[in-house]
Amino acid sequence: MAEFILEMRNITKLFPGVKALDNVNLKVKSGEIHALVGENGAGKSTLMSVLSGIYPYGSYSGDIIFEGNVCSFKDIKDSEKIGIAIIHQELALIPYLSIGENIFLGNERAKNGIINWNTTHIKATEYLNRVGLKESSQTLIKDIGVGKQQLVEIAKALAKDVKLLILDEPTAALNEEDSDNLLGLILELKKHGITSIIISHKLNEVIKVADTITVLRDGATIETMVKDATVSEDRIIKGMVGRDLVNRFPKREVSIGEIYFEINDWNVFDPVVDGKKIIKNVNLKVHRGEVVGISGLMGSGRTELAMSVFGRAYGKHITGKVKKDGKELLLKNVRQAIENGLAYVTEDRKTAGLVLIDNIKKNISIAKLTKLSKNQIIDENKEIQVAEELRRKLNIKSSSILQRTGNLSGGNQQKVVLSKWIFTDPDVLILDEPTRGIDVGAKYEIYTIINKLAEEGKSIIIISSELPEILGMCDRIYVMNEGRIVGELDQKNASQESIMKCIMQSNREVV
Known part of the structure; x- marks a missing residue:
C-alpha cells in the first residue's frame, strides 16, 4: 500500500474577486487522522469541497491523486464511488425519514428499481452497531439528538465503503459527552484502516486525536506538523494567525453601574407538550456595563429562557416580569422587544440569524x-x-x-x-453561543466588540457551552440546570469546577 492515500497538488480555486485557494498542497497518509486547521476563510472547507467533487474538475486548477490515481470528479457521486465521503457541519439528513432510510438514501438496497426494505433495515442495524448507536433503524431522524445524528452520518459513510472520511466541524454543535463519543469513534475507525481528515476550531480535540496537522492561512498551506510533545495549542494558533496570541480574551476596563435589566419569577411552559414546564421561577439581573454569563449543560433551558424573554419567541403560558431601568416591559412579540431596546443574537446564525x-x-x-x-x-x-x-x-x-x-x-x-x-x-444584548464554529482569531475580534459594547454601558448576557469563554469574558455567572438557576458566581470565585459543582449539587437535591 502506498504511504499516502491522498495528495492534493497546487490546488488553486478562484471566486469572483477573491482567490480562495492559492497553490495548496496536502498529503494524507493511509490510516491516519489528519487535522486541517486555520482561521475562518482560510480555505479549509473550500479545499474539502474540491476534494469531494462539490467543486467539479475544471472549476479549479491542480491535481487530486487518490490511491495513486489522478482524479477528475464531476460531482460528489464520483468521489463517493472510490471511497471518499464528506460530512458537513450542517448535517444532510431528512428529519421525517427513518435512520435506515437516511443511511441508504441515494445508495438504496434495490433490485429492478424496487427497494428491499428488509435488507435495508438489517444492513442499517449492522452499521448502527459499528458506530455504537442503539436506536432502531426505524426511528425517525427528528426523534434523535444532534450527537446521534452525527453518528448516523458516519454510518451512512460506512455504507458507501468509505476509505477516506472528511469531517467538517463534527463537534461544533455537540456537548462534551457527545463530542468525546464521536472522537472515540474516529479513533476506533482508524484501527479498522479508515483514514480521516478532520476540520475543527477546537484545538484541544485536534491535539487529542490527530496524527498530523496541516495549517492553512489566507488560502495557502503554511505548514504541516507531525504531532509530538512540542505541538501545543499555542503552537498551532501561531501558525493559524501568523503571530503569538498572548491573551485569548481581551482586557476590559470594568466600570459597572447600577442594575439595569431584570428578569423576575420567570416561568415558561413547553409550546408543544401540555403541562411541561421548561423555565422554573428564574430570577436574574444585569448592571449597566456588565457582561453576565449563563452557563449550563445542553438542555438546561438557557436558549429557551433567552427566546422567551425576547418577545415571547418561545414557549406558552409565560409568567413573570421583565424590567429595564426599573420599569416593567410588556413584550408580546419580537417587534416590541426590539422597540424596547432588546436584541437577541441566535445560536443558529444560518437558519435563524441571517438571510x-x-x-x-x-x-x-x-x-x-x-x-x-x-x-x-x-x-x-x-x-x-x-x-x-x-x-x-x-x-x-x-x-x-x-x-x-x-x-x-x-x-x-x-x-x-x-x-x-x-x-x-440595543440597551440589552443577549448573545447565544456567539462564537460557535469560529476560529480563535475571529473569536478574539468578537470578544473585543463585546467589550466595547459593555464599555458603552450596554447590559450584555452571554450564553455559552464553552466554559473557558464564560470564565474569560463574564463579570458574573449564573448556572442553569433543568430550567432553574442553581448558582450565581462572581468572576473571582468562578471556575470550571465551581460551575460543575453547582450543577451536580442541584441534581442531588432533585433526587
Missing part, C-alpha cells in the same frame, strides 16, 4: 428598517452608509457590502449578525 441568499447590506438593516425610512420609503444611500460603517467597525472581510452573506466565512457571518443587532442600538 443567506441576500447581501450584507440588507442583512444588517433588516432588523430596524424604520431607522432608514421616511413615509415607508427606505433611504438607500443611508442604508449603504450604515452598512459600510459597520463593515469597517467590525472588520467584516468581504468583497463589498453587496456580497452574498452565504458566501462569507462563519466568523464573518457572525459579525454580520452582530452588526444587524448593533444597528438597532
Whole structure:
C-alpha cells in the first residue's frame, strides 16, 4: 500500500474577486487522522469541497491523486464511488425519514428499481452497531439528538465503503459527552484502516486525536506538523494567525453601574407538550456595563429562557416580569422587544440569524428598517452608509457590502449578525453561543466588540457551552440546570469546577 492515500497538488480555486485557494498542497497518509486547521476563510472547507467533487474538475486548477490515481470528479457521486465521503457541519439528513432510510438514501438496497426494505433495515442495524448507536433503524431522524445524528452520518459513510472520511466541524454543535463519543469513534475507525481528515476550531480535540496537522492561512498551506510533545495549542494558533496570541480574551476596563435589566419569577411552559414546564421561577439581573454569563449543560433551558424573554419567541403560558431601568416591559412579540431596546443574537446564525441568499447590506438593516425610512420609503444611500460603517467597525472581510452573506466565512457571518443587532442600538444584548464554529482569531475580534459594547454601558448576557469563554469574558455567572438557576458566581470565585459543582449539587437535591 502506498504511504499516502491522498495528495492534493497546487490546488488553486478562484471566486469572483477573491482567490480562495492559492497553490495548496496536502498529503494524507493511509490510516491516519489528519487535522486541517486555520482561521475562518482560510480555505479549509473550500479545499474539502474540491476534494469531494462539490467543486467539479475544471472549476479549479491542480491535481487530486487518490490511491495513486489522478482524479477528475464531476460531482460528489464520483468521489463517493472510490471511497471518499464528506460530512458537513450542517448535517444532510431528512428529519421525517427513518435512520435506515437516511443511511441508504441515494445508495438504496434495490433490485429492478424496487427497494428491499428488509435488507435495508438489517444492513442499517449492522452499521448502527459499528458506530455504537442503539436506536432502531426505524426511528425517525427528528426523534434523535444532534450527537446521534452525527453518528448516523458516519454510518451512512460506512455504507458507501468509505476509505477516506472528511469531517467538517463534527463537534461544533455537540456537548462534551457527545463530542468525546464521536472522537472515540474516529479513533476506533482508524484501527479498522479508515483514514480521516478532520476540520475543527477546537484545538484541544485536534491535539487529542490527530496524527498530523496541516495549517492553512489566507488560502495557502503554511505548514504541516507531525504531532509530538512540542505541538501545543499555542503552537498551532501561531501558525493559524501568523503571530503569538498572548491573551485569548481581551482586557476590559470594568466600570459597572447600577442594575439595569431584570428578569423576575420567570416561568415558561413547553409550546408543544401540555403541562411541561421548561423555565422554573428564574430570577436574574444585569448592571449597566456588565457582561453576565449563563452557563449550563445542553438542555438546561438557557436558549429557551433567552427566546422567551425576547418577545415571547418561545414557549406558552409565560409568567413573570421583565424590567429595564426599573420599569416593567410588556413584550408580546419580537417587534416590541426590539422597540424596547432588546436584541437577541441566535445560536443558529444560518437558519435563524441571517438571510443567506441576500447581501450584507440588507442583512444588517433588516432588523430596524424604520431607522432608514421616511413615509415607508427606505433611504438607500443611508442604508449603504450604515452598512459600510459597520463593515469597517467590525472588520467584516468581504468583497463589498453587496456580497452574498452565504458566501462569507462563519466568523464573518457572525459579525454580520452582530452588526444587524448593533444597528438597532440595543440597551440589552443577549448573545447565544456567539462564537460557535469560529476560529480563535475571529473569536478574539468578537470578544473585543463585546467589550466595547459593555464599555458603552450596554447590559450584555452571554450564553455559552464553552466554559473557558464564560470564565474569560463574564463579570458574573449564573448556572442553569433543568430550567432553574442553581448558582450565581462572581468572576473571582468562578471556575470550571465551581460551575460543575453547582450543577451536580442541584441534581442531588432533585433526587
